[in-house]
Amino acid sequence: MAEITYREALKRALREELAHDPDVVVWGEDIVAYGGGGAYGVTAGLSKEFPGRIRDTPIAEEAIVGVGIGAAMGGCRPVVELMTINFALVAWDQIVNHAAKQHHMFNGKIKVPMVMRSPAGFGRTAATHSQNFDAWLSSIPGLKVVEPATPYDAKGLLKSAIRDDDPVFFIEHLQLYGTRGEVPDEEYFIPLGVSERKREGKHLTVVTWGRMLVETMKAAKTLSDEGVELDVIDLRTLRPMDLSLAIESVKKTNHAIVVEEGWRSIGLGAEIVASLQEQAFNYLDAPIARVAGLEVPMPYAKNLERATLPFADDVVMAVRAMLANKY
Amino acid sequence: MGMDMNKDELIALYRQMLLIRIFEDKSAEMYAKAKIGGFLHLYNGQEAIAVGALSALRPDDDLVTHYRDHGYALARGLNANAVMAELFGREGGTTGGRGGSMHLADVDKHFWGGYAIVGGHLPLAVGLAYANVHHKTDRIVMCVMGDGSTNIGTFHAALNWAQLWKLPVIFLVENNMYAMGTAINVHSAVIEIYKKASAHDMYAERVDGKDVLAVHEVVCRLAERARGGEGPALLEAVTYRYRGHSMADSDVQRSKSEIAEQKMRDPIPTFAENVLLKRNLLTQADMDRIQKEIEAEVEAAVQFADASPEPALNTLYENIYAHPVANMQSGGSLIGPATLYSGNGKHG
Ligand SMILES: Cc1ncc(C[n+]2csc(CCOP(=O)(O)OP(=O)(O)O)c2C)c(N)n1
Ligand SMILES: [Mg+2]
Numbered sequence: 001m002a003e004i005t006y007r008e009a010l011k012r013a014l015r016e017e018l019a020h021d022p023d024v025v026v027w028g029e030d031i032v033a034y035g036g037g038g039a040y041g042v043t044a045g046l047s048k049e050f051p052g053r054i055r056d057t058p059i060a061e062e063a064i065v066g067v068g069i070g071a072a073m074g075g076c077r078p079v080v081e082l083m084t085i086n087f088a089l090v091a092w093d094q095i096v097n098h099a100a101k102q103h104h105m106f107n108g109k110i111k112v113p114m115v116m117r118s119p120a121g122f123g124r125t126a127a128t129h130s131q132n133f134d135a136w137l138s139s140i141p142g143l144k145v146v147e148p149a150t151p152y153d154a155k156g157l158l159k160s161a162i163r164d165d166d167p168v169f170f171i172e173h174l175q176l177y178g179t180r181g182e183v184p185d186e187e188y189f190i191p192l193g194v195s196e197r198k199r200e201g202k203h204l205t206v207v208t209w210g211r212m213l214v215e216t217m218k219a220a221k222t223l224s225d226e227g228v229e230l231d232v233i234d235l236r237t238l239r240p241m242d243l244s245l246a247i248e249s250v251k252k253t254n255h256a257i258v259v260e261e262g263w264r265s266i267g268l269g270a271e272i273v274a275s276l277q278e279q280a281f282n283y284l285d286a287p288i289a290r291v292a293g294l295e296v297p298m299p300y301a302k303n304l305e306r307a308t309l310p311f312a313d314d315v316v317m318a319v320r321a322m323l324a325n326k327y
Numbered sequence: 328m329g330m331d332m333n334k335d336e337l338i339a340l341y342r343q344m345l346l347i348r349i350f351e352d353k354s355a356e357m358y359a360k361a362k363i364g365g366f367l368h369l370y371n372g373q374e375a376i377a378v379g380a381l382s383a384l385r386p387d388d389d390l391v392t393h394y395r396d397h398g399y400a401l402a403r404g405l406n407a408n409a410v411m412a413e414l415f416g417r418e419g420g421t422t423g424g425r426g427g428s429m430h431l432a433d434v435d436k437h438f439w440g441g442y443a444i445v446g447g448h449l450p451l452a453v454g455l456a457y458a459n460v461h462h463k464t465d466r467i468v469m470c471v472m473g474d475g476s477t478n479i480g481t482f483h484a485a486l487n488w489a490q491l492w493k494l495p496v497i498f499l500v501e502n503n504m505y506a507m508g509t510a511i512n513v514h515s516a517v518i519e520i521y522k523k524a525s526a527h528d529m530y531a532e533r534v535d536g537k538d539v540l541a542v543h544e545v546v547c548r549l550a551e552r553a554r555g556g557e558g559p560a561l562l563e564a565v566t567y568r569y570r571g572h573s574m575a576d577s578d579v580q581r582s583k584s585e586i587a588e589q590k591m592r593d594p595i596p597t598f599a600e601n602v603l604l605k606r607n608l609l610t611q612a613d614m615d616r617i618q619k620e621i622e623a624e625v626e627a628a629v630q631f632a633d634a635s636p637e638p639a640l641n642t643l644y645e646n647i648y649a650h651p652v653a654n655m656q657s658g659g660s661l662i663g664p665a666t667l668y669s670g671n672g673k674h675g
Pocket of ligand 1 (some may be wrong): 029059061083087090395443445446472473474475476477505506507572
C-alpha cells in the first residue's frame with residue numbers, strides 16, 4: 001500500500017474507470033493542455049493515455065453540465081469537471097432543473113449517470129472564488145452529493161460515483177488536493193450514502209466532512225493530550241445523508257458539535273443538529289454546538305480571510321467550551 | 328479626445344503603457360515575495376489595448392472589465408499607490424483590501440470594477456448603458472473581456488440585448504489567443520472573434536491590439552457611433568500576453584518560440600520607435616528619463632502599500648448590506664451565534 005495524494009487518488013479512480021468502461025468520457029475547462037492537465041492537476045497526463053476521451057471544453061459551464069446530461073441520457077458516462085465550485089453557479093439551472101429532475105419527471109424512463117467534479121476551497125481569491133456550497137447543493141432531491149476527506153475515500157467514492165446511475169455532485173477541496181494518505185493498489189469501492197467513524201472516543205461526538213475532517217482530526221490530537229477523546233464521524237456523502245453513526249455516537253457521548261466550513265445559518269450544520277435532536281434529544285447533556293464559517297463575502301486581505309474560516313483551533317475552543325464544567 | 332493627438336497626448340500614451348509594464352513586472356516580483364496572494368493576472372504585452380481604448384473615451388464614460396484589470400485601472404488614472412496597496416490587501420487599496428487584483432475599482436472615476444466570473448459582467452455593462460440612456464446622459468459603456476469569454480451564455484445574451492435596445496456599449500474583446508491554457512482553436516468554433524457579433528446583427532471590427540494608435544482610432548469611431556445613438560459595437564483587439572494566465576500558471580502549454588516571436592513586435596518600443604522617435608517628439612535621453620521616473624513611481628507604490636495597515640478585523644461585517652435592518656448580523660463567531668445589529672434600520 002502506498003501513500004499518495006488526494007489528487008493522485010482521484011486520478012487513479014478516473015484512470016481505472018476510463019479503462020473499465022469505454023462510455024466514460026471526461027470533459028472540462030483546461031483539463032488537457034493547461035499545466036499538463038487541469039487547473040489543479042487532477043487529470044494530468046490522462047489525455048495521452050485515453051486519446052479523445054479527455055477533452056478541453058469552452059468556458060461555458062451551463063453547456064459543460066448540460067451537454068454532459070444529454071450525453072448521459074444517450075448512454076455515455078460523462079465525468080465533467082467544473083474548475084471550481086464557484087463556477088458551478090453558471091450551471092445551476094442545468095444541475096437543478098435538468099440533472100436532478102430527469103429520472104423522476106420522466107417516470108423513471110430517463111437516467112443521468114453523470115458525475116460533476118468540482119473543488120471548494122480558498123486561497124486569497126476573494127468573494128466570488130472562495131465559496132462553499134455544500135448546504136446548497138445538498139438541498140436538492142434527485143442529486144447525490146459526495147465529499148471525500150481522505151485520498152482513500154476520494155478514490156473509492158469517485159469510482160462508485162462514476163458507476164452510479166444518478167447525477168452525482170462530487171465536491172473536492174483545494175486544500176485537500178496535496179494531502180496524503182494510504183491507498184491500496186487493488187481495486188476497491190466505497191458505497192455512496194454511508195458515513196464512517198474516523199476516530200473512536202467517549203467524550204464528545206464531532207460530525208463533519210471534507211476539509212473540516214482534517215482540522216477536526218488535528219483538534220482531536222490536541223484534545224487527547226488534555227484527556228478529552230473525540231468520537232469523529234465523517235459523513236462522506238452529504239445527500240443522501242447517513243446519520244446513523246452520528247446518532248449512535250451521541251447516545252454514547254451525550255455531547256455533539258457539528259463542524260462545517262460553510263456559512264453558519266441555513267447551513268448543513270443546522271440540518272444535522274435538527275436531525276440529531278429529533279432522534280437523540282434525551283441523550284444530550286448540552287445543546288449541540290456548531291463550528292462554521294463567518295457569514296461574510298470572503299475578503300481578499302489575508303488577516304480578514306483567515307478570520308472568516310474555521311480551523312483546528314476553533315474546534316478545540318468549541319469542545320473546551322462545551323465540556324468546560326465536565327472534566 | 329479626437330483622432331489627431333498632439334505631442335503631449337502621444338507622450339502620455341507612452342507613459343501609460345510603460346507604467347503598466349513596469350507596474351506588472353513589479354507585481355510579479357511582489358507576488359514571488361508573497362506580498363501579493365491569490366490570483367494575479369498580468370497584462371504584459373497587452374498594454375496598447377487599455378491605453379489606446381481609454382484614451383479614446385471620456386473620463387466619465389463607464390468602464391467594466393474582466394479580472395485582468397491592472398492596465399485598465401492605471402490607464403483610467405487610478406493611483407498606482409492605491410492599486411498596489413489593493414494587491415497587497417491593505418486598507419489603502421482601491422477597495423480597502425476586500426477585492427484584490429481581480430476586483431480593482433473606482434466608482435468616482437466611472438470604473439465599475441474588474442470581475443472574475445467569466446462573462447459575469449457583460450449583462451452588467453448592458454444595464455449600465457441602459458441607465459445612461461434612461462437618465463438621458465450621453466455617457467457610453469466599455470465592457471472588456473477575453474477571447475475565452477465569448478463562448479458563455481451571457482456573452483450572447485448581452486450582445487443580443489444591447490443590439491435589440493440599441494444601447495451604447497462597446498464590447499472590447501482582447502483576443503490573446505488563449506483562455507488560460509486552451510488555445511482559441513480548441514475553445515471556439517469561430518476564431519475571428521469579431522464575426523460572432525454578426526449573429527446579433529451588431530457592428531464589429533478587428534484591430535491590431537499591439538498598435539496603440541490603431542486601437543485609439545477605432546475606439547474613437549465606435550464611441551462616436553454609440554454616443555450618437557447608433558447602438559453597440561464589438562471590437563476584437565488581437566494581442567498576446569507575455570506571461571502565463573496568472574502567476575499560478577506554469578505556462579508549459581505555449582511554445583517558447585511562439586512567445587519569443589510575439590515579443591519581437593512589442594507594443595511599447597514599437598510605438599516609441601515608429602512614432603515618438605521618428606517624429607522627433609522625444610529623444611532617447613527623454614525616454615531614459617521617463618523610464619526612471621516611472622520606476623520611481625512604482626517603487627513609491629510598493630513603499631506605500633507596504634506601509635499601509637491591514638484592514639481592521641472589526642470591519643469584517645461592514646458593507647455587506649447597503650441598508651442596515653433589524654437583526655442583521657453585525658459581528659460573528661466561528662464557534663457560536665452571531666452578534667446582531669441593534670438599530671431599527673427604518674427606511675426613509
Ligand atoms: C465562469 C467561469 N469559469 C471558469 C473560470 C476560470 N477562468 C478564469 S479566467 C479563465 C480564462 C479566460 O480566458 P479569456 O476570456 O480569454 O481571458 P484572458 O485571461 O485570456 O484575458 C478561466 C477559465 C472563471 N473565472 N469563471
Ligand atoms: Mg484570452
